[in-house]
Amino acid sequence: MSLAEARGAPERVAQDTRQPLLDIAHVSKIYPSGDSVVRALDDVSIRIMPGEYVAIMGQSGSGKSTLMNIMGCLDRPSLGTYRVLGRDIATLDADDLASLRCRTFGFVFQRYNLLPAITAEENVEIPAIYAGRPKAERVSRARALLGRLGLADRAGHRPSQLSGGQQQRVSIARALMNEAPVILADEPTGALDSHSGAEVLALLAELNREGRTILLITHDPEVAAHARRIVRLQDGRVVSDQVNGDPAETPPAPPVASTLKVRNNFLSDLGEAVKMAFRSMRANLFRTVLTLLGVIIGVAAVIAMLGIGQGSKQSVLDRIASMGTNLLVVRPGAPGIRSTGSNASLSLEDAQAIADEVPNVLAVSPERSTGATVRVGNIDYATTIQGASPGYTAARDLAMADGTMFTERDVEGYAPVVVLGRTVARVMFPDGRSPVGRYVLIKNVPYEVAGVLAPRGANAFGMDQDDIVLMPITTGFMRVFGRRFLSAATVAVEDPDRIDETQEAIAVLLRQRHRAEDFQIRNTSSILEMATATADTLTRLLGFVAAISLVVGGIGVMNIMLVSVTERTREIGIRMATGARRANIMLQFNTEALVICGAGGLVGVGFGLGTALLLKSFGSLVILTPGPPLLAFGCAFLTGIVFGYLPARKAAGLDPVAALAYE
Template identity: 50%
Template sequence: MSAPLLVLEDIRKTYATGGGVAVEVLRGVSLTVEAGEFVAIVGSSGSGKSTLMNILGGLDRPTSGSYRVNGRDVSELEGDERAALRRDGFGFVFQHYHLIPGTSAQENVEMPGRYAGLPAAVRESRAAALLGRLGLGERRHHRPNQLSGGQQQRVSIARALMNGAPVILADEPTGALDSASGAEVVALLRELAAEGRTIVLITHDRKVAEAADRVVEMRDGRIVADTGSRSSASAPAPAAASVERHSPASVRTSAGEAFAAALRSLGANGFRTALTLLGIVIGVASVIALLAIGEGAKRAVMARVGALGVNLVYVLAGSGDPRLPTTPLTEADGEAILRLPNVESVMPYLDMPVMVRYGNIDHRTSGLATSASLPLTHRWPVALGSFFTTADERAGAAVAVLGHNVAKRLFPNGESPLGRHVQVNNIPFQVTGVMGQKGDLTGSQDTDDWVFVPLSTGVQRLVGKPDLQLILVSVHNVGRIAETRDAVKALMTKRHGQEDFQIRDVTARIRTATETQDTMTLLLGSAAVVTLLVGGIGVMNIMLVSVTERTREIGIRMAAGARAADIERQFLMEAALVAGLGGLVGVALGLASGALVGLFVMPVLFTATAIAGAVTSAVVTGLVFGLIPARRAASLDPVAALSSE
């Protein structure tokens, strides 16, 4: 003879009340149920019959005693193993149906198959067939609130049959139905018993219990009567499981299905979801907009500094110490520097205030006596005409090149200055060219407001002495600029016999500007991240509320075989979905607000890295702050969750 299907020996269950008083609900219950039996457990309210059903279905644990299913001790099962027992061994039919609102009858029936790892097509086909068999084929896409009580109970029976469980546990399945609907449900249970399925019916109604082949009566937590098992000769063969069992690895719900379930859940509470999104939207928009502003400011500063020439080394006259004697810089110093390795060009620099006149227009500005190498050294093209030549330098020619603004000031009517003679400190100079627009590079002097003349001409006619204020050196290889700077320093020290000069390059200025802008960007980004964290806290709070509101749904899913990991994944997916949607909306808002700032206030620079990082941070924030609510949901006790209001 085969072993009994369900065996309970001396089962006791004690609950601790809030006042610390222990209440014993089951007092030494022993019961054996053979495969294929239809057993009704009757008793008044408080007799312990529902507690017994919860223990039979693996929803609850006894305080003491032994419970075996197919010879296996259920007390040895933990976590996922108990979930597998509920998923594959039992189908639950509850008094109040326990259908998940917001989902269709078809989706409710499919749920146990999802946790069993059934492919979507198999689930859909089997659920449709079960609903059709129970007369709900045309109602399978209706939601619970669109079905009558009897129809909802038939949906719950179809759900109990989804995984082909050999045992159906029905807890007061007719208690919430009218007499006609209740009779239909009882007839359906008899039909399932006739097919060889094991039915355990919990009821307080003796007329309903009469439909069973065996009646067990409970009172005050004890079995007080048992009509006994029917003869094995008349018993139908136990129903074989009709659903293929899947390996534990296939039990996990797919990410796509978890995403769809999360989307349905969030859609059912649209207003609350929108409020949850708001914090993430503001956080992501702040990250994108503030980083764009920071990057724009950094780019603008770097452009200004870079326009000075990243390949330039400055040799300035004077050591900066008034106690040391100073040897003036000379053109010969520049010629010596030009012979050093990696030096591309050398530009002497001697400026002076000048008054420029053309016709009856006077303009006070700065004159710069330099060499023909200025366009190369400064990477500064001539916009009109040409720069003076080396021959002009050697000849001391009275030629001049006008800065962009000087040309506009002296020739306001669009007249070409080329070939015209202008007075520079009352000395006539012929204009050979006009420089391209360069802008205010130094922050204090507009380089477009200069007049350029050959060094020899400036020394002879405008200044009277050859002492240079600056020698500007451009290098071929910027990567070797430090090496070249050291070589220039050594050469000048040797020529002057002392270090009565200063040497600088743009790299230090660039490094300082970069560090300053990086600090500003970090501060802006930190402020934005704080906003994002506040949004994450909002996600956590809303998800905690959601767990509280959906406690019964969690219990239903656990009764259908969901593991703790499945519940946790469900809520984590919802948190990630909220954060992800908020991130996308935040990107749009951040781009729009940043564009407005760039249009009316200051330059901004959007980067793909910042946008991707903001969205990723939003999703990660959702996952991190959704972890506590998800774990709280996964740790709920199935019985307590099912009984919540």
């Protein structure tokens, strides 16, 4: 024991006039522990010169691992200063430290810290990825390093397929990937047998002879003896710092200097992130499928619901349009008061005045209706009796399937003729013969069938428009309705662009005739607009309900990504130790969320379109346009960004030291 050791003061090596590579000056690392503190390092000062081979030795709890973390820029001192090539690390942010690690330090860990899901070659490439080196250059150097270390034939094997010694050599190759001038080896032989351990130590000595600075962390004196300088720690303090053997023996080569330039290449980083994302998804296939399922269901529901909503909307609009979009319907009763069948404020003369005096009128059909039973032989059928004029077919844009419409002469002569809707004709004359010229009884009065209307189907309210019997309005007044006033007058305008002008002209005419506003005028184009707005609202509601499932799927993605961050904490630490910046970690986990949601979105689009087509084949009216699939996929992609951010932020904010120590 030296005199200095006997006095309890560390023995120092002779001072070197060159600039130190690593300069630790009065560094302390303090951790709170309840009401007191623990000093993992206590006023430590060490200078490491370029090309040295230094062993930092001490028992468990002596502070050597804490010192290594600070020297490797994985951690910061609580007190004191630490300079790397003259740069004070206190002035560097997390990304600056990552860049410094990337080009200066290569880590060799006791437990190898290789990523299990990728090959040896891909593990070696990791530091070069974060340095922004091209793919071809990375592959070439990784293969060359593995070949030098005797692992050329194991480059495509995963860590689980390699022995402990082989894994440690892969770890050393990774440390050399960016030509790091400093190799930090933390108990590199601790998990190896004696033969493999000797091979690793021989390799470290060879690297030192090439000019690399080696920092060997160990508790084993036999391992420490391979270094040319030994620094002993005890209770966080340096108790000795001495040269091991004769410094003149085996003079080292000129020290290796860092020449690597870290380049930020977003497209390259994104490509690697996508590749790693698919690899991570394959590693947890069942969990990935369950996560995708939530996104798939959400996207498919949005597409199917919007398709159904658009189909329902179009169905309603078609039915309203079938009534005509150039119609004005005049009803008795003051505005705001519901019209009833007993309101007598609208007369046949009013309808005639509108036809004669208002411009832009194509046809006017005075109308009154009631329910009645129609009989043919022993067949009775309850239907709607509609009194109208010959202008009814023009106003309603109706066609005749058989026979003709009754005429103005029939109206003037109170003729007992009728025109049947298709439903009534089918029920009353089931023999298939034409009803034209045959008779039906209404209130025991025979009426000749003049014609049959072409089928129209259900209206906007689902009512059968073919369940009707038309008769001259005058005949209806005399034989069926009993009272001579109208329930409505339908006006077809010639120029739909002037429909509002025509509506106002009718209103002026009727106010002059009645000397009061005891009527209401409804514009079918406004009804169409209202129905469109209502259908749009319902479609949006359906889409919103479906989008809820997409949000639920997004929450599932976020939950799985948070679990993934916890499971892969050590991997994150490894990536940070090898030069990954916070942006790289953020990009990695955000990309994984985007890949999951993007893949789920694509499958969901296919599933949604398939569901919609299946519903269409069963008779549902479904309209598919490019909008809903693009919207649903866009929402899925946005879900990946939104719900992937929090897990990615959590991953990027991890402390490298804590992440590496995570079990």
